[in-house]
Amino acid sequence: MSSTYRICATLKEPVRRELLQEAEEKVLSQFETFRMRLRMGFFWYYFEENDRKAPEVQEESDYPGAYINKSRNNQYMFRVTYYRNRINLEVFHALTDGFGGFVFLKELVYQYLRLSHPEELAGEKDKLSTGIFLDPEDSYLKNFKKGADHSKAYGSRKAVVLKGEMLPKGEVSVLHGYFKIDELKAAAKAHGATINQYLVGNFIYAMYKEYLKGAPSKLPISCCVPVDLRKMYDSHTMKNFFVIVSAKFQPTKEDYSRDEVLDFVIATLKEQTTKENLETILSYNVSNEQNKFLRPIPIFIKNIAIRKVYNSSADTATATMTNVGNVELREPYQKYVEHFYAMLAMSKGQNMKGAICSYNGTLIVTFTSCLAERSIQKRFFQSITADGVEVAVETNEYTEEQPAEQPVKGKRKKKHEQVSTV
Amino acid sequence: MNKCPQCKVILYNHTDTCPLCHCVVEELEPAEEKRAKVKFGEGAPYPNAQRRHKWLRFALRLVLFVFVIVEALLILINHLTTPGFCWAAITGVALAYGYLFLLVWIRNDSGFALKVGLQILFTMVVLYEIDKFTGNYGWALQWAIPGTILLGDGIVFILMMLNRSRWFSYSLLLILMGVCSLGILGLYFIRVISNLVLPVICVAVTGIYLLATVTFGEKAMKRELGRRFHI
Structure with missing residues (x-):
């Protein structure tokens, strides 16, 4: 369990460690938001500028979203790893959200490509992209309204919790689904939904069919959907600025059809993504921090209380599905990058999470899960392929055949040996 | 494909x-x-992360296994040689203490200063309990715990010297040593301990050290305390 997310860029060429390290050092020196360390005060945690060396870029060797041990990472709250063609940026969520993470990752990729292709990109200036915002403001504090009624911001009603055989502690199952956006858009439109609503709806339908087996339930399936507030408040902050709404579906009878579930999900999402509701949630998020009576309570007592609230609210959501949006790269860099994708780490009570990211006409849905079974993911992809959308799938399962430099073992080896003998 | x-x-x-x-x-x-x-487009495979996790788990279990075997041997030797005095319990506590702190240092992500502070406090508790277990002679409060406080002062000094640019990060640890020193001096006045020498040395050393950090590192210290105690 960690509050970390991973965003990745896969290039069309293998990543070189020393160049990525150089790129990280150059970019980090200009990103104040990432040059921070978290410290513990007597009453609050606080950020302090971190002037230590940039964290070492390492070859990926752990599961995505693994805890960032700050004491072994020069106190930074992010890490950059690579594996073959992929650059991974893992960020502790207290630092920034997906928006801020992608601003950093894009600049890291630009810088890396300028270092690895100096001739082809000679025309590009060796500096941060013009037009990006490095605003470190706390948009929550700036935009919250004092005295707003936030009693109904978050529901405390319990939701279905996905249970089953768990993977060993620390292990995470990752499953990417690659779609073409135009095919997905057509399928979503046929169901009267946006792509986001369509994917969230299918996710909830998959949970309903595979976990509840299409039976009625006393508890709803509740899927958290983070909503970026930057557009709504005209903010360009690099820090966190989002709220979470919940897509809910409570089956009260047997065998709902997929369209019925989609209709429920679309309705609950529409109902919650109104300006008034988002403002209410925003006010709630800030209210405790502003409370005069809570501020002077020592941090260790606050931590106990927060842990209690966190544990008691863990079973109010079944899963999360976040959409980090479409990533756009500047023209000369596009030909070097294959994909972008995002994934979330596990949190208490939520044993499966999804993240949506698109780039260059391809949308990637990434499921992370600590459940051994993949029946929900199977139903999700089968439902979408049934709508005529083609999908390619990739998992983080290691197969001995992967590394070209290593000897091939097992069943496949025999097959290859036979081929070569022939 | x-x-x-x-x-x-x-x-x-x-x-x-x-x-x-x-x-x-x-x-x-x-x-x-x-x-x-x-x-x-092309896929992007993943490395074998399972292997790393298996090795970590194995290493920790191996240490635990060795500790259990050692303690079992010590209990046996204790039983055969000095059945009247159960010193194997002390070694057991020491081994459990060692394993616990191995886990804390490996797994816990708290700052260096916090880990050192907790370790010093826990060491004091363990010393006190061992003293009680071995006949309550009072050596822990009279000598061992004040000695631990002085050791703590030494550790803070070394940490500040090693990390000179951020020496103020350890100021809370120094304040903790100050509180412990006053505590141990207080025990003399409520007649729990009879020897005044070491408590006075503790208060003097830690006090001078604190005074020096406040005097010479005025702004840095003020800023650090301001941040740490910001409400």
Whole structure:
């Protein structure tokens, strides 16, 4: 369990460690938001500028979203790893959200490509992209309204919790689904939904069919959907600025059809993504921090209380599905990058999470899960392929055949040996 | 690339069965594979992370196993040699203490200063308990705990010297040593301990040290305390 997310860029060429390290050092020196360390005060945690060396870029060797041990990472709250063609940026969520993470990752990729292709990109200036915002403001504090009624911001009603055989502690199952956006858009439109609503709806339908087996339930399936507030408040902050709404579906009878579930999900999402509701949630998020009576309570007592609230609210959501949006790269860099994708780490009570990211006409849905079974993911992809959308799938399962430099073992080896003998 | 005939999905992984439904997959024809790669791009495989986790788990279990074997041997030796005095319990506590702190240092992500502070406090508790267990002679409060406080002062000094640019990060640890020194001096006045020498040395050393940090590091210290105690 960690509050970390991973965003990745896969290039069309293998990543070189020393160049990525150089790129990280150059970019980090200009990103104040990432040059921070978290410290513990007597009453609050606080950020302090971190002037230590940039964290070492390492070859990926752990599961995505693994805890960032700050004491072994020069106190930074992010890490950059690579594996073959992929650059991974893992960020502790207290630092920034997906928006801020992608601003950093894009600049890291630009810088890396300028270092690895100096001739082809000679025309590009060796500096941060013009037009990006490095605003470190706390948009929550700036935009919250004092005295707003936030009693109904978050529901405390319990939701279905996905249970089953768990993977060993620390292990995470990752499953990417690659779609073409135009095919997905057509399928979503046929169901009267946006792509986001369509994917969230299918996710909830998959949970309903595979976990509840299409039976009625006393508890709803509740899927958290983070909503970026930057557009709504005209903010360009690099820090966190989002709220979470919940897509809910409570089956009260047997065998709902997929369209019925989609209709429920679309309705609950529409109902919650109104300006008034988002403002209410925003006010709630800030209210405790502003409370005069809570501020002077020592941090260790606050931590106990927060842990209690966190544990008691863990079973109010079944899963999360976040959409980090479409990533756009500047023209000369596009030909070097294959994909972008995002994934979330596990949190208490939520044993499966999804993240949506698109780039260059391809949308990637990434499921992370600590459940051994993949029946929900199977139903999700089968439902979408049934709508005529083609999908390619990739998992983080290691197969001995992967590394070209290593000897091939097992069943496949025999097959290859036979081929070569022939 | 393969294709699952059941799920109708294309698979990047080189596996014999579908990761979704476990159906045996079919290999894509070269032309079909080329089309899929043009459409979706190349996949990006993952490393074998399971191996790393297995090694970590194994290493910790090995240490635990060795500790248990050592303690079992010590209990046996204790029983055979000095059955009247159960010194193996002390070694047991020491081994458990060692294993606990190995876990804390490996797994816990608290700052260096906090880990050192907690370790010093816990060491004092363990020393006090051992004293009680071995006849309550009072050596822990009279000598060992004040000695630990002085050791703590020494550790803070070394840490500040090693990390001179951020010496103020350890100021809270120094304040903790100050509180412990006053505590141990207080025990003299409520007649729990009779020897005044070491408590006075503790208060004097820590006090002078604190005074020096406040005097010479005025702004840095003020800023550090301001941040740490900001309400």
